[in-house]
Amino acid sequence: MLSTTTNKIVGNTGTCEVGGVSTSRRKPKPRVRRDAESARALILEAAEKRLVSSGPSGIRLQEVAADVGVSHPTVLHHFGSREALVKAVCSRALASIHRELIEAIRASSGDEAQLSAMLEAVFDALSTSGHGRVLMWLALEGEPFDAVDVRLADVVDATHAMRKVKRHEKGLEPKTREDTAHVVVLAALALLGSSVLGRTMLTNAGLEGDDAGPRFRAWLTRVLLRQLDGE
Amino acid sequence: MLSTTTNKIVGNTGTCEVGGVSTSRRKPKPRVRRDAESARALILEAAEKRLVSSGPSGIRLQEVAADVGVSHPTVLHHFGSREALVKAVCSRALASIHRELIEAIRASSGDEAQLSAMLEAVFDALSTSGHGRVLMWLALEGEPFDAVDVRLADVVDATHAMRKVKRHEKGLEPKTREDTAHVVVLAALALLGSSVLGRTMLTNAGLEGDDAGPRFRAWLTRVLLRQLDGE
């Protein structure tokens, strides 16, 4: 769309020789040359950092390029357009999130200690890599977001099946699937929320200390377990 | 900082007369003139809509001006700079949030039905006006955010005092303030989170229907109450 007018071709070479001999005192600036694959990987890595810190709309070609140590046309060369880069980095991040969450959830088989471990693992997946922030950015900006097929429904179903068995063993009356879904949603909201603003919330509530986060999640584990298995 | 060089003064009037007589076929475009106060109010109102939908960094002077129906220098005239406008609209939104939350929380005195009403009121305050999104934007972008002195600690203290009395009346052993704080933080995370992506989460968990949100919050009320008063 841009540059519709005619283009005067000047052809100023890198080691320009405007007048005659000198003026070409520029160091050739040794170029590093990577194969396309590793170049794309480096760019995606840098772009993901920007995605975490500034969101999709905060990704700037020049900043990403500078982070990698290349010029911004190189980024465009490898991705075609800024939008394609954003889409690529979002897809990559979402796929990574999906993988991490599946991994974190799969390890749990409904045990008491394992539920705690699972919550910590999920929180860790959302928190350390900043992927919780990515999910929140995408939710706020209304990006496609479709790829977040973490399918809470699957988590609900798995949890509900385990819950049914456990309650039957204990002689407790069964609970509805909706109840289980509410438990899962609450856990998801709590973990995602605290991965974004957990520290702020906790200190704002008067809970100082480095272990305020773990203590809150341990407490959350007990509440969820009591809701799942109790009464 | 801009325009440091000399400024060639051309002084082309609105009804320009370049050559001689004609070419001045422009309607004078009847200006509307407001007093500074209402102009500022209109601009802030338009800017807040942009704040909710696009976040602080998504506020554009020209867009805000177009929404109001004025030119963008008018916005600059009233606020000095874009940054000042952003700061003003954020302060206004945060003050509004603070007021709404205080109002929503104050109505509750620990009763069972009143806790439910309070949660609904808080959720409503965060959801309908988009103020939950504002809080999340500010948290993600790391804006000053200081004005969010909703002071969860105060809510915790009030809740804890009521809780102590109630548990004593029931003959239950007292709970720690940390436990109360955890309950409040969980409620805050759940309400704020669901105000931003509640619909997404619920449908993703397999909970369809228009009343999925109210039903989840009603369930949350029971869980919180059971934690506060139970055992």
Add this chain to the structure above:
DNA sequence: GTAGTTGTTGACAACATTGTTCATAGTGTA
């Protein structure tokens, strides 16, 4: 009516950002 005050606006400048072009540098291959 005249003059002063002030909200308002078009034109412009400076800068940022995205995208394009093309010569060059680096890599692999015959």
Add this chain to the structure above:
DNA sequence: TACACTATGAACAATGTTGTCAACAACTAC
């Protein structure tokens, strides 16, 4: 070594955004 191929970067173009300025226009005071 000669050649093809491709990643790279400097220069450029186009557009968007913020900020400046002088003049205009509406209103008030006299």
